[in-house]
Amino acid sequence: MAKDTPPRWDRRMQQRLARGEAAALGEFYDRFASLVHSQAHRMLDDESAADLVTREVFGYVWENPDAYDPKQGSMRSWVVRLTHRQSVRRLRAAEPSPFARGEDGGEEGEQDGGEDTAARQELEERVRRATAAARADYIVASMPAPLRAALELAYIQRRDYRQTATDLGVTEDEARRRLRLGLQLLSTANTRPLEGSAPPGYGRTP
Amino acid sequence: MTGDDDANGRDDEVRGPRRVPGPRAAADDFDLGAVPTAPGPTAPAPALSHRVLKALLGAWALAACSAEETEAVEAHLTECAACADEALRLRDAVGLLHTDRSLDLDPLLRSRVLESCLSRRPARIPVPSWAVPYDAETARLDALLRDIGSSEWHAPVRLRWFEGERQVNRKTTVAGVIGHLMTVDGLVSTALGLDDPAAGGRRGSDTAPGSELPLSPTLRTETYWSAARRPATRAVREPWRDQSHALIRTVSFAGRGAAELSVSYGDFALPLQDALLDRAFECWVHGGDIADAVDYPYEAPSAAHLHRMIDLAARLLPAALAGRRRAGLAAPARHLVRAGSPGRSLHLEIEGSGGGNWYIALDSPAALGSPDHAVAQVALDGTEFCRLVAGHVSPVDAAAGQEGDREAIRDVLFAAASLSRL
Numbered sequence: 001m002a003k004d005t006p007p008r009w010d011r012r013m014q015q016r017l018a019r020g021e022a023a024a025l026g027e028f029y030d031r032f033a034s035l036v037h038s039q040a041h042r043m044l045d046d047e048s049a050a051d052l053v054t055r056e057v058f059g060y061v062w063e064n065p066d067a068y069d070p071k072q073g074s075m076r077s078w079v080v081r082l083t084h085r086q087s088v089r090r091l092r093a094a095e096p097s098p099f100a101r102g103e104d105g106g107e108e109g110e111q112d113g114g115e116d117t118a119a120r121q122e123l124e125e126r127v128r129r130a131t132a133a134a135r136a137d138y139i140v141a142s143m144p145a146p147l148r149a150a151l152e153l154a155y156i157q158r159r160d161y162r163q164t165a166t167d168l169g170v171t172e173d174e175a176r177r178r179l180r181l182g183l184q185l186l187s188t189a190n191t192r193p194l195e196g197s198a199p200p201g202y203g204r205t206p
Numbered sequence: 207m208t209g210d211d212d213a214n215g216r217d218d219e220v221r222g223p224r225r226v227p228g229p230r231a232a233a234d235d236f237d238l239g240a241v242p243t244a245p246g247p248t249a250p251a252p253a254l255s256h257r258v259l260k261a262l263l264g265a266w267a268l269a270a271c272s273a274e275e276t277e278a279v280e281a282h283l284t285e286c287a288a289c290a291d292e293a294l295r296l297r298d299a300v301g302l303l304h305t306d307r308s309l310d311l312d313p314l315l316r317s318r319v320l321e322s323c324l325s326r327r328p329a330r331i332p333v334p335s336w337a338v339p340y341d342a343e344t345a346r347l348d349a350l351l352r353d354i355g356s357s358e359w360h361a362p363v364r365l366r367w368f369e370g371e372r373q374v375n376r377k378t379t380v381a382g383v384i385g386h387l388m389t390v391d392g393l394v395s396t397a398l399g400l401d402d403p404a405a406g407g408r409r410g411s412d413t414a415p416g417s418e419l420p421l422s423p424t425l426r427t428e429t430y431w432s433a434a435r436r437p438a439t440r441a442v443r444e445p446w447r448d449q450s451h452a453l454i455r456t457v458s459f460a461g462r463g464a465a466e467l468s469v470s471y472g473d474f475a476l477p478l479q480d481a482l483l484d485r486a487f488e489c490w491v492h493g494g495d496i497a498d499a500v501d502y503p504y505e506a507p508s509a510a511h512l513h514r515m516i517d518l519a520a521r522l523l524p525a526a527l528a529g530r531r532r533a534g535l536a537a538p539a540r541h542l543v544r545a546g547s548p549g550r551s552l553h554l555e556i557e558g559s560g561g562g563n564w565y566i567a568l569d570s571p572a573a574l575g576s577p578d579h580a581v582a583q584v585a586l587d588g589t590e591f592c593r594l595v596a597g598h599v600s601p602v603d604a605a606a607g608q609e610g611d612r613e614a615i616r617d618v619l620f621a622a623a624s625l626s627r628l
Binding site: 019020021022023024025026027029030033034037051054055058059062063132133136140151154155156159160161162164173175176177178179180181182183184186187189190 | 261262263264265267268270271272292295296298299300302303305311312315316318319320322323324326327328329330331332333341345348349352451454455458
């Protein structure tokens with residue numbers, strides 16, 4: 001069978017969702033649910049919160065299949081962006097009141113502006129860390145399999161690079177190269193924000 | 207990797223290895239932020255070049271080099287700003303790795319999420335209610351398959367079922383079981399005029415879909431297994447899943463009208479809605495066989511789906527009884543009534559999830575089961591009844607509360623086991 005290439009699968013899926021095909025929704029879930037749930041779980045570190053984000057993301061996609069723009073990238077990356085957005089929303093909503101007060105009740109916010117700023121900075125730091133963690137998972141999952149295998153051996157199995165080379169049946173040079181390249185890819189999680197990740201309304205700097 | 211790094215690397219090749227300073231005392235306490243970048247004093251050390259040391263940075267960050275190499279790298283970091291910078295980045299990157307395996311997704315989440323979606327925007331093309339158990343069970347098995355490793359696909363699985371009066375079995379592998387499910391699902395595909403993936407390699411030719419394979423599920427599977435040139439691998443997952451998705455999509459578009467379409471199994475036939483329920487049941491049972499083989503937990507279907515599966519078995523029992531009677535395996539009919547009238551019945555009481563009460567007509571499939579004509583009662587747990595129908599427990603050993611006509615009870619329990627097949 002001619003395998004559906006990703007862009008073709010994406011386009012067809014979008015059409016089927018737009019048409020209101022429940023069977024397409026099931027297939028869409030089967031393809032992306034574990035990605036959405038693990039990303040949300042990595043950001044929120046909470047099973048039921050991750051369940052809720054999963055429900056929100058799929059609900060949004062089912063109600064707004066036309067919001068997907070193939071020119072912006074694959075459906076997979078769109079789903080990851082939606083998951084990130086929902087997770088950040090939850091992180092912010094879970095923040096204690098001083099920050100919420102500052103957002104809602106203008107004057108009051110001015111008065112305890114110092115506390116507000118500290119709380120906001122702390123929150124931003126949490127969002128940044130959670131984003132990096134989720135992004136790192138995504139990078140590991142999508143990096144070339146040989147790099148992932150090397151990292152898993154060295155990090156999870158605690159093999160040194162010579163043992164890693166033996167396990168993978170490659171030269172020691174190659175094992176070193178894979179470990180370094182894998183980490184280089186992974187390190188971009190800390191520097192590059194997810195595109196389209198900045199949610200509106202929270203960008204003010206004090 | 208930056209262009210600067212490469213430039214450094216090339217430079218070094220030209221200049222040859224640098225001398226590196228002596229090892230530091232406490233490697234673990236090494237604070238990269240405090241690394242002075244000016245070259246330190248030279249000291250005797252293994253003469254590793256900048257290029258070699260740079261290549262070691264990944265292994266170093268993961269604590270995956272020898273003690274000597276670790277010392278050499280750390281000494282080098284005190285004198286090479288580019289490497290110190292990269293070392294810091296890679297160390298931070300290691301902090302993003304984690305050992306906790308991502309949690310398996312709760313299989314019940316699927317129906318909750320889909321229901322929530324469909325309440326927000328009703329489907330214009332819904333999945334017919336009788337196809338939903340098949341949708342749920344294939345998705346659940348697929349999730350299990352996604353989580354198992356390549357080698358586990360070759361784990362041995364012993365399939366068990368009942369023939370006549372005794373339990374028989376057949377050895378295969380996890381991949382073999384999926385091939386079996388795919389092959390029998392192909393009967394439904396054939397009935398719907400879809401391509402049958404098990405018919406293999408002939409598609410596009412003018413052979414009718416599925417025509418190379420017999421209709422009887424057992425023969426069909428044996429033919430498929432023996433035609434394979436090498437043992438099945440995980441590659442079978444995709445055609446199996448593609449076919450189940452295609453079936454669900456097709457019956458959704460066909461809608462209610464297709465419910466009664468006849469699906470032939472060779473020596474019997476089922477209406478499409480029952481055939482898909484039967485396939486959902488098989489998918490669960492074999493999912494359980496696979497889960498046992500690879501030591502994974504596998505729960506029963508949801509109560510609503512289990513109820514439909516039990517109902518199908520209960521509806522098939524009178525005909526199965528009649529078949530066994532013709533073969534001399536069950537007691538003769540006692541009291542024949544006019545078709546459509548209530549006849550001698552067995553009260554089947556299923557307890558627990560998916561349970562309920564069924565009245566099985568004993569003397570003829572044409573008679574109606576009726577509480578007023580019950581001559582015996584059997585009570586058993588829903589999953590135990592399903593184990594019996596799947597041939598996983600013998601009718602003699604099934605944990606069932608019994609009351610009344612012992613002959614009727616024996617015949618019904620054996621008829622239930624006879625519903626099982628490969």
